[in-house]
Amino acid sequence: MRIDIVTIFPEYFAPLDLSLLGKARASGMVDIRVHDLRSWTYDRHNTVDDTPYGGGPGMVMKPEPWGQALDTVLADRQGESVPRLVIPTPSGAPFTQRDAERLTEEPWLVFACGRYEGIDARVAAEAAESMPVEELSVGDYVLAGGEAPTLVMVEAVTRLLPGLLGNADSAVQDSFARGEMSALLEGPVYTKPSVWREREVPEVLLSGNHAAVDRWRRDEALRRTAQNRPELLAHVTGLDQRDREVLA
Ligand code: SAM
Numbered sequence: 001m002r003i004d005i006v007t008i009f010p011e012y013f014a015p016l017d018l019s020l021l022g023k024a025r026a027s028g029m030v031d032i033r034v035h036d037l038r039s040w041t042y043d044r045h046n047t048v049d050d051t052p053y054g055g056g057p058g059m060v061m062k063p064e065p066w067g068q069a070l071d072t073v074l075a076d077r078q079g080e081s082v083p084r085l086v087i088p089t090p091s092g093a094p095f096t097q098r099d100a101e102r103l104t105e106e107p108w109l110v111f112a113c114g115r116y117e118g119i120d121a122r123v124a125a126e127a128a129e130s131m132p133v134e135e136l137s138v139g140d141y142v143l144a145g146g147e148a149p150t151l152v153m154v155e156a157v158t159r160l161l162p163g164l165l166g167n168a169d170s171a172v173q174d175s176f177a178r179g180e181m182s183a184l185l186e187g188p189v190y191t192k193p194s195v196w197r198e199r200e201v202p203e204v205l206l207s208g209n210h211a212a213v214d215r216w217r218r219d220e221a222l223r224r225t226a227q228n229r230p231e232l233l234a235h236v237t238g239l240d241q242r243d244r245e246v247l248a
Contacts, residue, residue, distance in 0.1 A: 089137060
């Protein structure tokens with residue numbers, strides 16, 4: 001998979017060299033290229049923003065550097081492949097685990113990191129003539145820039161790439177994982193020692209009875225979802241009698 005990131009803060013992406021993603025990058029499994037938007041500015045101050053038309057507070061990112069940056073990235077295409085452009089914005093559609101799964105199938109993603117009050121809207125409209133474009137939000141709050149949302153999305157997408165996770169099963173058992181967990185939160189997890197500060201690990205986890213462990217995990221997932229995200233329960237399908245008792 002190839003990922004291009006355009007930003008005015010390339011240093012923000014140093015964490016992409018850490019951990020499993022760092023190894024995947026070093027091995028060539030993921031090709032991540034970070035571009036400085038200011039490379040496409042030609043004035044003495046490398047200006048990327050200007051005052052908003054219509055007035056109001058803050059500044060807006062100018063279209064010219066963005067247009068050139070995206071043209072340059074696109075010009076690097078091999079054959080017929082076209083990237084999908086992701087524009088992080090609080091006004092975008094909510095980014096979910098389903099989006100992470102969908103985007104992990106894409107061979108090439110480009111992220112455009114906005115700052116200030118965002119990017120001149122003509123940039124997305126213009127880009128949409130040459131590639132699919134989507135605006136995604138990482139949550140109902142406002143951050144200072146698109147860099148942190150891009151890190152979030154890149155990590156969520158790349159950890160689903162086959163071979164990236166040390167243990168592929170862990171993605172299957174995660175909160176929101178496709179299948180049984182798609183609308184459930186994962187319950188609590190424990191490791192050794194079995195007793196720590198007089199707190200014991202639930203006995204069933206030491207029993208070696210896999211069916212009982214699976215049932216306990218589902219019970220805990222249902223309880224945690226009911227407590228922290230009750231609105232998700234409406235999307236849980238195939239509730240059995242025991243599930244209903246747990247939720248009662
Ligand atoms: N004026 C914009 C609004 O109210 O929707 C907020 C702009 S925000 C200060 C600057 C940049 O941060 C955005 O262009 C976007 O790239 C990024 N950003 C902030 N919050 C975000 C979120 N929840 N999801 C995705 N991107 C976000």
